[in-house]
Structure formats: structure tokens, C-alpha cells
Amino acid sequence: TKLKYALQKSEAGEREQADQLEQTLKKLQLTQTQLIQSEKMSSLGQLVAGIAHEINNPINFIYANIKYADNYANELMYLIKLYQKSCNPSPEIEEESEKIDLEFILEDLPQLLKSMEVGTERIYEIVKSLRNFSRLDEAEMKPVNIHEGIDSTLLILNNRLAPKVGKQINVIQEYGDLPKIYCYVSQLNQVFMNILVNGIDALEEAIAKDKFSESNEQQIPTIKIQTKVVDKNLVTITISDNGMGIKEQVRNKIFDPFFTTKPVGQGTGIGLAISYQIIVDKHGGRIFCNSQEGKGTEFIIEIPIQNNTRKFKTLYN
Ligand SMILES: Nc1ncnc2c1ncn2[C@@H]1O[C@H](COP(=O)(O)OP(=O)(O)OP(=O)(O)O)[C@@H](O)[C@H]1O
Ligand SMILES: [Mg+2]
Incomplete structure (x- = not known):
């Protein structure tokens, strides 16, 4: 013994x-x-x-x-x-x-x-x-209209929404009546950029794989952005696409640094890792992903409206 x-x-x-x-x-x-x-x-x-x-x-x-x-x-x-x-x-x-x-x-x-x-x-x-x-x-936290950030990001990406493989990507904006959000603007814009680019990538892949073929004409490649106030100190921003979706086996890996399914040179696998950091650690919010293989993907971001400037612990400290 x-x-x-x-x-x-x-x-x-x-x-x-x-x-x-x-x-x-x-x-x-x-x-x-x-x-x-x-x-x-x-x-x-x-x-x-x-x-x-x-x-x-x-x-x-x-x-x-x-x-x-x-x-x-x-x-x-x-x-x-x-x-x-x-x-x-x-x-x-x-x-x-x-x-x-x-x-x-x-x-x-x-x-x-x-x-x-x-x-x-x-x-x-x-x-x-x-x-x-x-x-x-603007390096400090400030109250901002985040719809402006989303619109600017869309405008910058406009060229990628235009028909390339013959199909235009449709963007639907359903904005709620949001108050100004206390945040780091440029960081939040990075998050919108990362998630929108992923959505566009997924739709391009779906278009290339003929997901929106003629027999499927009622379905057009679409990115939808919804914002709403869900609680007195909480807003959600939902960004969804009807692209290829995420395979179940990898769904719990997408927020890992350097996890990517994209070819070398196209993806480094840090877009979502950094977005997670910005939302969770820097803004005290949460980020979720729902996805169905073959159907599409949605990212839900929750952020507090007022941030009592308390320091958030970083993830691994
Ligand atoms: N909207 C989406 N539809 C389908 N798969 C997605 C979507 N968003 C993310 N993914 C999957 O999650 C992986 C990780 O995404 P992430 O943004 O972190 O990295 P990346 O896009 O591969 O590379 P990077 O963003 O660094 O250029 C992607 O490679 C892809 O497999
Ligand atoms: Mg990415």
C-alpha cells in the first residue's frame, strides 16, 4: 500500500x-x-x-x-x-x-x-x-451609437458583398431602438468586421458549392443583423448567415486561437478568438454561436449598456 x-x-x-x-x-x-x-x-x-x-x-x-x-x-x-x-x-x-x-x-x-x-x-x-x-x-470607453459602427463596417465590406460568383449577398438590417453603448468603439468595430467577414466567407463557399442553385431560388445568400435591448442594461447584436454552417465536431473549437478550417493564407483562425476577448474580457459581455450544418450560422453578442468601468479579469489570470 x-x-x-x-x-x-x-x-x-x-x-x-x-x-x-x-x-x-x-x-x-x-x-x-x-x-x-x-x-x-x-x-x-x-x-x-x-x-x-x-x-x-x-x-x-x-x-x-x-x-x-x-x-x-x-x-x-x-x-x-x-x-x-x-x-x-x-x-x-x-x-x-x-x-x-x-x-x-x-x-x-x-x-x-x-x-x-x-x-x-x-x-x-x-x-x-x-x-x-x-x-x-478613441482609446477609452465612450458612449457610442453602435449602429454607426456596423454601417461603416458594412460599407467597407461592400465590395465583398457584390456579386462575384454571380450572386449578390443580401444584407438585412433590423435595428432596434438602442441607447448609446459604453464601449471601446474601434475594438467593437473589429468584432463586427471579424464576424461579418466570416459570414461572407461562409456564403461565398455556399455559393461556390451551388447551395443557392436555381431549384433553390427562393433562398438567396443573406446576412442578417439584428439589434435589440433585452434588459435595462443589456443589448444583443445578432449576426446570422445562411451559409454552410459549422460541422458539429468543430463547433466547440471555433473560439480557440488559431483554429481555422480555411486554406493556408486565407485564415489564421484568430478572428473569433480575438472577438471573444473583446466582448467577454474587455466589455463584460458574452458571445454565443448557434449553427446548423448546411443551414447557416448565427452569432449572438450580448453587451452591457453601462459599463461601470470595472476592470475585467483576463481569461487566464
Ligand atoms: N459564419 C460562419 N459560418 C461557417 N463557419 C464559420 C463561421 N464563422 C466562423 N466559422 C468557422 O470558425 C473558424 C474560426 O473562425 P475565425 O474567424 O476565428 O478564423 P478564420 O476566419 O478561419 O481566420 P481569420 O479570421 O483569422 O482570418 C473558421 O475557420 C470557420 O471554420
Ligand atoms: Mg475569420
Whole structure:
């Protein structure tokens, strides 16, 4: 029995060591994830902010001057009409008017200016969104309208929603009447970005696998974003897609650092690990995933509206 006791003791010791090792490994992996992500995001954020700033100046002077151009054009056109009425054009003027198709110019110019105005307004919105997305300056917790963050992220991803393999991804936004949420904006935007990109990836895969074939026409590739207040201090943001879903065997691994099912070079497997960290550790919230293989996936994020700025313990401390 003495031997047995000694054996048991050493076994327990070993198990404890193994546990400790595992903890250390987890801690290390998490630190590594954070490093990669923060490096990735800070360079992306800086790039985006830089470009936004560069575009902002020229777009501002186009935007500001286009109204004057429109006014001047209207005045000049009116003047031409007055000339036409009060004096008979000389043959030379007649010929020139015909050559340049004056009638058409008079009709087309206002429309042309209008479409330029719409175009600059659109660029203006994009620039605003880019700045909104990076928000590098805002490192502390602040009350914000998170719908703005979601919209900016969607705008940045717009190009990936456009038809590529022949199908447009449909986005449905069902926003509730949310108060301002006390949070780290740019971090929360990262979470939206990570989850939306995953949804788009899943839909692209589904499109490539002919999930939305003609026989299945009523079903279109869709990402749905719902927000609502569920309690006096709690909101939920649900992001769902009708893509390929997640295999049951891997469903409990998706939040692990470096877990990915994507080909090398496409996924590093840190999107969800970092999102978990941001939501749970930094904001005292929760994040869940429901998925059905072949049907689709939904991520539910819960975050408190008021955060009493208490420090949250990090996961493995
Ligand atoms: N909406 C989704 N539909 C299907 N599978 C998903 C979805 N979201 C996540 N997954 C699965 O979870 C895995 C982990 O996701 P995560 O975002 O952490 O990493 P990744 O997308 O593979 O790579 P990264 O985000 O670092 O570029 C994915 O590889 C994928 O298998
Ligand atoms: Mg991802």
C-alpha cells in the first residue's frame, strides 16, 4: 500500500504539472493572438485613417464648389435663353449652335452636374465611414451609437458583398431602438468586421458549392443583423448567415486561437478568438454561436449598456 500511495502521489503531481503546462500554453497562445491582431488592426486602422485623411481634402473642395458650378451653369443657361429670345442669331452663331448641339447641352448639363453631386456625396460618406471605422483617437470607453459602427463596417465590406460568383449577398438590417453603448468603439468595430467577414466567407463557399442553385431560388445568400435591448442594461447584436454552417465536431473549437478550417493564407483562425476577448474580457459581455450544418450560422453578442468601468479579469489570470 505504501508503493500504491507513492504512485498515486506522483501521478497527481504529474497531472498538476500537465495542467499547469496547458494553462501556460493557453496563455501564450492568447498573447500571441492579441499581438497579431493588434498589429494587424493598428496597421489597418492607420492605413485607413491615412487614406481617409488624404481623400478628405480634395473631396471637400469638389464638394464645396459643385454647388457654385451648378448655380453658375443655371445662370449662364438662362442668359443664353434670353439672348435667343431677344436677338436673331447670326449665321455664324447658328452654325456653331448646331455643331455643338446646343439644345442637348442645355438639357444634359444640369443632369450631369446632379450626378457629379451625388457621386461626391457618396465619396464623402465613404470617407466619413472610413474615419468612423478606424477611430484611432478613441482609446477609452465612450458612449457610442453602435449602429454607426456596423454601417461603416458594412460599407467597407461592400465590395465583398457584390456579386462575384454571380450572386449578390443580401444584407438585412433590423435595428432596434438602442441607447448609446459604453464601449471601446474601434475594438467593437473589429468584432463586427471579424464576424461579418466570416459570414461572407461562409456564403461565398455556399455559393461556390451551388447551395443557392436555381431549384433553390427562393433562398438567396443573406446576412442578417439584428439589434435589440433585452434588459435595462443589456443589448444583443445578432449576426446570422445562411451559409454552410459549422460541422458539429468543430463547433466547440471555433473560439480557440488559431483554429481555422480555411486554406493556408486565407485564415489564421484568430478572428473569433480575438472577438471573444473583446466582448467577454474587455466589455463584460458574452458571445454565443448557434449553427446548423448546411443551414447557416448565427452569432449572438450580448453587451452591457453601462459599463461601470470595472476592470475585467483576463481569461487566464
Ligand atoms: N459564419 C460562419 N459560418 C461557417 N463557419 C464559420 C463561421 N464563422 C466562423 N466559422 C468557422 O470558425 C473558424 C474560426 O473562425 P475565425 O474567424 O476565428 O478564423 P478564420 O476566419 O478561419 O481566420 P481569420 O479570421 O483569422 O482570418 C473558421 O475557420 C470557420 O471554420
Ligand atoms: Mg475569420
